[in-house]
Amino acid sequence: MSMQHMKALLPALAMAWSAASLAQAYPARPVTLIVPAAPGGVVDAIGRAYADEFGRHTGQPMVVLNKPGASATLGTQMAARAAPDGYTLLMTQSTSILNAPLIKKVPYDARRDLAFITQVATASLVAAVSRDVPARNMQEFVTWASANQGKVNYGSFGTGGGAHIVTAYLSSSRGLGMSHIPFPSETQEVQALAGGSVQIAIASAGALAPHVASGRVRMLAVIGEKRLPGLPDVPTLSESGFRDPEFRPQSWIVMMAPAATPPDVLAFVEKTSREIIRSTPLRARxxxxxxxxxxxSSAEFRHNFETLMPVMERLIQASGAAAE
Structure with missing residues (x-):
């Protein structure tokens, strides 16, 4: 090879060496995982299990930083503004990236300010009532709530999230006149349901399970198109006679990073995340x-985001939901 050809190749070789060195070196120190939810909820539990596996895979600890508040936008904003070096990552529910149509002053733009890494999991939420509600199915609940106009509260764990807008749509479309009480976390929402300060709430099956076991909460219907394997006796909303397309949204748990994070680092985190998601500890959780x-993949995640965003916009408009 001539000296001229060698000189021409040097920039490309330098870039390749730099990229390889970056990928090989990362992570060289502990990584922070921002979770915009309070300890004890579903996202926190998955985040901590993920962090443990990330440490095992990489040899570097991952520290979970809980930053709840403002429908998960506080923690998401923190991640969007963090140094884009791969040492701050974000695990959040889809609420914080899909609620822009509802909360007009969201302090970040998910498309512009965040890098899409992977969808970790989807959650089929469950509609449940407190034990004081004399309803054994959704039709009975609607009849009871209709007869108690102005006396029925529903909870949510994030303004603009699936739990909020689906229940708001239920109230507006069936003329129930229910009042919305938002909570900072799913844990607090479910505790309020168990305590009777809200009469109905939509939450994950895992968060509801202890209160169902204690008899303080009763599950009525799965929000989604299929029954859950662990809840074979709980019908879907569609099976219960609520076939509106607005009753079908799913909630996601997603992994993201600051937008300007180096591509090689993002690729490493994507590959590692996909391996962790398939691991036995995560599957058990x-x-x-x-x-x-x-x-x-990150491309599939972004495609799903772009596909769901207009659906969320229509649902928010149909529900009459508004940011509190």
Missing amino acids: FQAYGLAPVGN
Whole structure:
């Protein structure tokens, strides 16, 4: 090879060496995983299981930083503004990236400010009532709520999330006049349901399970198109006679990073994440919370986001939901 050809190749070789060195070196120190949810909820549980596996896979610890508040936008904003070096990652529910049509002043743009890594899992939520509600199915609940106009509260764990807008749509479409009480976390929402300060709430099966076991909460219907394997006796909303397309949204748990994070680091985190999602500890945690693992590519994740966003916009408009 001539000296001239060698000189021409040097820039490309330098870039390749730099990229390989970056991928090989990362992570060289502990990584922070921001979870915009309070300890004890589903996202926190999955985040901590993920962090443990990330440490095993990489040899570097991952520290979970809980940053709940403002429908998960506080923690998501923190991640969007973090140094884009791969040492701050984000695991959040889809609420925080899909609620822009509802909360007009969201302090970030998911498309512009965040890098899409993978969808970790999907959650089929469950509609449940407190034990004081004399309803054994959704039709009985609607009849009871209709007869108690102005006296029925429903909870949610994030303004603009699936739990909020689906219940808001139920109230507006069936003329129930229910009042919305938002909570900072799913844990607090479910505790309020168990305590009777809200009469109906939509939450994950895992979060509801202890209160169902204690008899303080009763599950009525699965929000989704299929019954959950762990809840074969709980019908779907569609099976219960609620066939509106607005009753079909799923909630995602997703992995993201600051937008300008180097491509090689993002590729490493994507590959590692997809391996972790398939691991036995994560699958056990998914099963415990009624989640379905995904672990798709960043391109597939972004495509699903772009596909669902207009559906969410229509649902928010139809529900009459508004940010509180």
